[in-house]
Amino acid sequence: MSDKPYQDKAVIVTGASSGIGRALALRLADQGAWITLAARDAARLAVLAEECRQRGGKAIAVPTGVTGEAQCKALIERAVAEFGRLDVLINNAGIGATGLLEELPDLTLFKRVMDVNFYGVVYCTYYAVKHLKQTQGRIVNISSLGGKSPLPYNSNYNASKYAVHGFSDSVRMELAQAGVSVTLICPYWVVTEFHERLMDKDGTPRGPQGRAIYSEKTMTADQCAATTLKAAARRKREVLMGPGWLTVWLRIIAPGLVDKITIEMVLKPLVRRAEKTQSKE
Numbered sequence: 144m145s146d147k148p149y150q151d152k153a154v155i156v157t158g159a160s161s162g163i164g165r166a167l168a169l170r171l172a173d174q175g176a177w178i179t180l181a182a183r184d185a186a187r188l189a190v191l192a193e194e195c196r197q198r199g200g201k202a203i204a205v206p207t208g209v210t211g212e213a214q215c216k217a218l219i220e221r222a223v224a225e226f227g228r229l230d231v232l233i234n235n236a237g238i239g240a241t242g243l244l245e246e247l248p249d250l251t252l253f254k255r256v257m258d259v260n261f262y263g264v265v266y267c268t269y270y271a272v273k274h275l276k277q278t279q280g281r282i283v284n285i286s287s288l289g290g291k292s293p294l295p296y297n298s299n300y301n302a303s304k305y306a307v308h309g310f311s312d313s314v315r316m317e318l319a320q321a322g323v324s325v326t327l328i329c330p331y332w333v334v335t336e337f338h339e340r341l342m343d344k345d346g347t348p349r350g351p352q353g354r355a356i357y358s359e360k361t362m363t364a365d366q367c368a369a370t371t372l373k374a375a376a377r378r379k380r381e382v383l384m385g386p387g388w389l390t391v392w393l394r395i396i397a398p399g400l401v402d403k404i405t406i407e408m409v410l411k412p413l414v415r416r417a418e419k420t421q422s423k424e
């Protein structure tokens with residue numbers, strides 16, 4: 144494999160304005176890729192595009208909300224119009240919300256998570272496929288270990304990522320003959336803005352205290368980006384990060400036991416913490 148597999152490759156990155164998406168864009172720029180940066184925050188994208196150009200890549204910023212099908216279509220068309228081809232689509236934009244299903248005031252938040260994490264992937268992929276077939280390109284879906292081994296208190300997020308897995312595994316077979324690969328990336332915790340933005344059942348972001356779960360050992364966005372780009376270059380099916388293999392393997396051989404342990408070690412403490420917070424308010 145070349146040491147710069149993305150040189151002169153046209154790549155779209157959704158969710159590029161922060162975290163893993165931003166780190167992917169910078170690494171792609173270092174290799175001389177032609178990058179289309181998508182997210183809602185136009186100002187951040189413009190700054191990032193300039194940074195990518197300074198690092199040796201070509202870059203355009205295309206402000207896009209991935210919950211809008213028409214916006215996703217326009218994103219793909221704009222990227223192909225600018226660079227004349229599409230080699231890689233990285234579906235990375237994502238959000239999350241926590242809380243017990245029964246405590247959600249209604250299902251608006253649940254649907255919002257599905258819209259961003261699942262339908263955003265579907266829309267972009269649908270409009271990109273015909274271009275990716277021309278280049279024997281690559282689809283990279285940034286999922287989560289939550290798409291392989293779910294946690295309680297996260298049903299919306301887990302459901303959205305499981306949906307991404309089913310979609311990816313199906314589309315991979317459909318596109319195999321055309322030479323288009325689909326790589327699923329399943330990170331454990333990564334230091335980004337994700338946990339600050341993580342919403343409670345009312346849609347309120349956790350804010351800076353969301354970062355309390357990170358330690359010095361937590362994977363950085365750059366490390367995650369490096370592993371992702373290497374895996375996609377090699378057309379790997381799936382990458383499990385952190386304790387991925389262990390949790391997935393345990394869930395296959397003893398799902399009931401894993402449920403019991405998870406209820407004791409994850410669900411009950413979360414519920415107790417939420418009750419304590421509520422009683423203070």
Ligand SMILES: NC(=O)c1ccc[n+]([C@@H]2O[C@H](COP(=O)([O-])OP(=O)(O)OC[C@H]3O[C@@H](n4cnc5c(N)ncnc54)[C@H](OP(=O)(O)O)[C@@H]3O)[C@@H](O)[C@H]2O)c1
Pocket residue numbers: 157158159160161162163164181182183184185207208209210235236237238259285286287288329330331332333334335336337338340
């Ligand atoms: N961090 C972790 O621990 C972790 C673990 C496993 C999986 N992941 C996955 O990694 C991916 C990237 O997340 P991250 O950790 O880098 O979090 P992040 O720093 O919060 O970045 C999320 C990105 O998604 C974009 N986004 C959110 N809603 C959007 C929408 N409606 N339309 C377009 N873009 C939207 C955000 O940009 P705008 O706000 O500007 O739109 C931002 O660029 C997500 O799919 C997440 O599920 C993260």
